[in-house]
Amino acid sequence: MQTSRRVSFNPTSIPRLRTPSAPRRDFYNAGRIPRNGWKGNCGRGIRRESTETGENRTGHITATPNEGILFFDNIFPLKLTWALRLPWQAERNLPDLLRRFNSQTLSSFEPLNLVKRAIPQSVPMKVTEILPRLKDGGAFVKFSHPDGITANEIGGLVSRYLKENPIKPWFSPFRRIRSNLVVGKPWLEDLYRFPSCRIKVEFVPTSPGGTAAELSQETLYSLFRKYGKLAEISSQPSDSKIFPKFAYLDFARMRHAIMARNCMHGLRVLEAEGGGAAGTELRLSFEQRLKSHWIWDWIASHPRVTIPAVAALLATAATLVFDPIRTFFIKAHVDHAFHIRDNRIYKWFKSQATDIFTFRIHKSEEAGLGAIWDDRKQVIDQLQTWLMETADTFIVVQGPRGSGKKELILDQALKGRQNTLLIDCKPIQEARGDSATISAAAASVGYRPVFSWMNSISSLIDLAAQGTIGVKSGFSETLDAQLGKIWQNTATALKQVALNSRKKDDKDAALGDDDWLEAHPECRPVVVIDNFLHKNEESSVVYDKIAEWSAGLTMGNIAHVIFLTNDISYSKSLSRALPDRVFRQIALGDITPEVAKKFVLTHLDSDQNDASGNDVKLSARQRQFDINELDECIEVLGGRLTDLEFLARRLKTGQTPKRAIAEIIEQSSSEIMKMYLLTVDKGDRKWSPEQAWYLVKSLASNESLRYNEVLLSNTFASSLTPSASNGEAVLEALSAVELITIKTHNGRPQTIKAGKPVYQAAFRQLTEDRVLRSRLDLAILTELTKIETKSIDKYEGELNMLGSLPRQPREVWPRITFLLGKLASSQQKVEAWEKEMGALKKVLMDEY
Numbered sequence: 001m002q003t004s005r006r007v008s009f010n011p012t013s014i015p016r017l018r019t020p021s022a023p024r025r026d027f028y029n030a031g032r033i034p035r036n037g038w039k040g041n042c043g044r045g046i047r048r049e050s051t052e053t054g055e056n057r058t059g060h061i062t063a064t065p066n067e068g069i070l071f072f073d074n075i076f077p078l079k080l081t082w083a084l085r086l087p088w089q090a091e092r093n094l095p096d097l098l099r100r101f102n103s104q105t106l107s108s109f110e111p112l113n114l115v116k117r118a119i120p121q122s123v124p125m126k127v128t129e130i131l132p133r134l135k136d137g138g139a140f141v142k143f144s145h146p147d148g149i150t151a152n153e154i155g156g157l158v159s160r161y162l163k164e165n166p167i168k169p170w171f172s173p174f175r176r177i178r179s180n181l182v183v184g185k186p187w188l189e190d191l192y193r194f195p196s197c198r199i200k201v202e203f204v205p206t207s208p209g210g211t212a213a214e215l216s217q218e219t220l221y222s223l224f225r226k227y228g229k230l231a232e233i234s235s236q237p238s239d240s241k242i243f244p245k246f247a248y249l250d251f252a253r254m255r256h257a258i259m260a261r262n263c264m265h266g267l268r269v270l271e272a273e274g275g276g277a278a279g280t281e282l283r284l285s286f287e288q289r290l291k292s293h294w295i296w297d298w299i300a301s302h303p304r305v306t307i308p309a310v311a312a313l314l315a316t317a318a319t320l321v322f323d324p325i326r327t328f329f330i331k332a333h334v335d336h337a338f339h340i341r342d343n344r345i346y347k348w349f350k351s352q353a354t355d356i357f358t359f360r361i362h363k364s365e366e367a368g369l370g371a372i373w374d375d376r377k378q379v380i381d382q383l384q385t386w387l388m389e390t391a392d393t394f395i396v397v398q399g400p401r402g403s404g405k406k407e408l409i410l411d412q413a414l415k416g417r418q419n420t421l422l423i424d425c426k427p428i429q430e431a432r433g434d435s436a437t438i439s440a441a442a443a444s445v446g447y448r449p450v451f452s453w454m455n456s457i458s459s460l461i462d463l464a465a466q467g468t469i470g471v472k473s474g475f476s477e478t479l480d481a482q483l484g485k486i487w488q489n490t491a492t493a494l495k496q497v498a499l500n501s502r503k504k505d506d507k508d509a510a511l512g513d514d515d516w517l518e519a520h521p522e523c524r525p526v527v528v529i530d531n532f533l534h535k536n537e538e539s540s541v542v543y544d545k546i547a548e549w550s551a552g553l554t555m556g557n558i559a560h561v562i563f564l565t566n567d568i569s570y571s572k573s574l575s576r577a578l579p580d581r582v583f584r585q586i587a588l589g590d591i592t593p594e595v596a597k598k599f600v601l602t603h604l605d606s607d608q609n610d611a612s613g614n615d616v617k618l619s620a621r622q623r624q625f626d627i628n629e630l631d632e633c634i635e636v637l638g639g640r641l642t643d644l645e646f647l648a649r650r651l652k653t654g655q656t657p658k659r660a661i662a663e664i665i666e667q668s669s670s671e672i673m674k675m676y677l678l679t680v681d682k683g684d685r686k687w688s689p690e691q692a693w694y695l696v697k698s699l700a701s702n703e704s705l706r707y708n709e710v711l712l713s714n715t716f717a718s719s720l721t722p723s724a725s726n727g728e729a730v731l732e733a734l735s736a737v738e739l740i741t742i743k744t745h746n747g748r749p750q751t752i753k754a755g756k757p758v759y760q761a762a763f764r765q766l767t768e769d770r771v772l773r774s775r776l777d778l779a780i781l782t783e784l785t786k787i788e789t790k791s792i793d794k795y796e797g798e799l800n801m802l803g804s805l806p807r808q809p810r811e812v813w814p815r816i817t818f819l820l821g822k823l824a825s826s827q828q829k830v831e832a833w834e835k836e837m838g839a840l841k842k843v844l845m846d847e848y
Helices: 078-085 097-101 111-118 151-164 217-227 254-264 294-301 303-334 344-352 360-375 377-386 405-413 425-430 434-445 453-469 479-499 513-519 541-555 570-577 593-608 620-637 641-652 657-677 689-701 707-712 727-736 757-767 770-803 810-846
Strands: 067-072 126-133 138-144 179-181 198-205 230-235 246-251 280-286 395-398 420-424 526-532 560-565 584-587 740-745 748-754
Touching (some): 067 111, 067 254, 138 254, 151 179, 179 254, 198 254, 217 230, 246 254, 254 280, 294 303, 303 420, 303 479, 360 593, 377 395, 377 405, 395 405, 395 570, 405 526, 405 560, 420 425, 425 434, 425 526, 434 479, 479 513, 479 541, 526 541, 541 560, 541 570, 560 570, 593 620, 593 641, 620 657, 620 757, 641 657, 657 757, 689 707, 689 727, 689 748, 689 757, 707 748, 727 740, 748 757, 757 770, 770 810
Parallel strands (some): 395 560, 395 584, 420 526, 526 560
Antiparallel strands (some): 067 138, 126 138, 198 280, 230 246, 740 748
């Protein structure tokens, strides 16, 4: 049964698109038109038709002595070879091409028409088969010829005709169709092997078990040069053990390589042509060049250059795309463009609902703070005046925690000002890990989008690249660099916000941006940096970058910068950023007893006047009695706002001032015990419990201590705790956690006081506990005894060394006398401390 052929290269293979025509015989048609089911053979054997994989799918086509095969190239575009990668494409058969070949209705754009035009009518040949090769861009044409002419002559006539009458397809208007006679045995495979400019020529024996000769480059050149220009011939190395032997032919053009492969595959080279005694068969296959993807290969082979280059390109692209978006969001954060509380509709609804929803707590707090703002009116006016002046320096507001620094700036000095930016250093400094720190810094200024998680991924990439190529890739950036990007974008946004107030018809319109900002300090936004040097244990990149960035804002006249800090040593950090400037400073301390009393009473009056309150109302007699006690309690409590507010809330519940102050002192004592004196879960403390108790005990009897006197005490000068060996560092650490407050004079530390006024009373309460006092005094005496014992050991060792000398010169007698005196003094101290320790141990054993 004969098989039909189907087209895999032309849409006319679809029945509805096929041009209808009756099959007919003419000069080009050899034999009959096969029909399905026809089994006659007209007196000879049945001939199987060829498919795209050859006769009977063997991969080869044969030609009788009076037949030949021509290969025509440039029939199909090579760019269509991707269609052969589809899974269904390789199973399609060729159609009955001869019928279409002989059709008179072929379109000028059809490939069959190109083949028909390429064969002149004057050549005595009959086309018997057409086998298109889509991935090679050509077609095999089998023909028969009479006895008086050879296939070589016919091939020469066709080639000459195409040279004299060039035919150029529509998809390749600059290249003509070429034709050559197939001299080998072509292999019609449908594998996923696609043409290239390189051909691998294998030299195989003509019969199994035979030997093949390796053809020289001259022989290969003479055989293949007629198909196109050869760029290179590469022979197999002489010492290679790979069989069969092979050589590489590099053609200048791919179509030349396609022609050579299809015409020369299976050619037998005889002995006279250099093929050896038994002859050599050439087996040709396309070989993909090693540098077919030379760009990717070069990138992969030069990672030290390409990886940093890719990182730079990605960073540049990200900057160009995301920086304008981030600047927009920072501007919206600064000028409160999306802040709902500044919306007119929200304000209207809030004003309408004020009579329905009464927030008593906020009212009482505002009323209480009003008394303090009246007392600090001069400070508020001073701040507002500084914000209207041109001064390239910082404004620093220093005060202990709870002194109302933030409320003073935001609620009073900057009240009604739109362009303000608050940066809280506390969440940024306390964030764990670089990603969390970046996220906290970005959130404080409205910097978005922020891809903080990319920092961890890029760090892993950078680590892998460093382990592979030995250098960093540049994908990851340090925390310093990423914080610098955030602050740089913020500075750009602040400058744009400041310039938004500039108008074209302004009298200073001719000035440049920098000059205009210098001339209009009232238009600059205000940056408030809260909790600066929070937990300032050591130099931090967060504080350094903020100070450096703030200096740039101030020197560039971009914004006013106000620092709020609890640390008295802020000048050390800020002076590194602005070394040649004098800061404008405001020190906020505790309020006076008169203002403190007014603050508490205002809280109580606001609560009593609220008719909707549910708290217990005080009778006139009880209220008068409480007010008489209030003076004494405020004297103990001091003028710290947080403590006064705590007292006012307790008084609202009906407690008397004495009971409230007693509970506050008791609570403060418990905090001091847990945070400073107990050794359980001490973590990374920079002080020892003995040093903290020394200060508590000393301040309980004296309101202030001399700074240098404390440093010279044995507990601070000779502590056995490694982390507490530096006395000055210990005092700074205790000041940072607010156990004590260090007062300065002419820039040097002078006196030490309690961290809060209420701590003074708490210190006294702790020292009145006999058991606690005995326990902690015993710890101090034990440490002092160890210190003196070490000194005694040192004295005895030196005396032993001096005594071991053969003769004691007169010059060493003063030293011996000195050491003996020191030894006796230390021994007396140890004996006295042992007696005290015995008494303290007895108290601990007898009392609870």
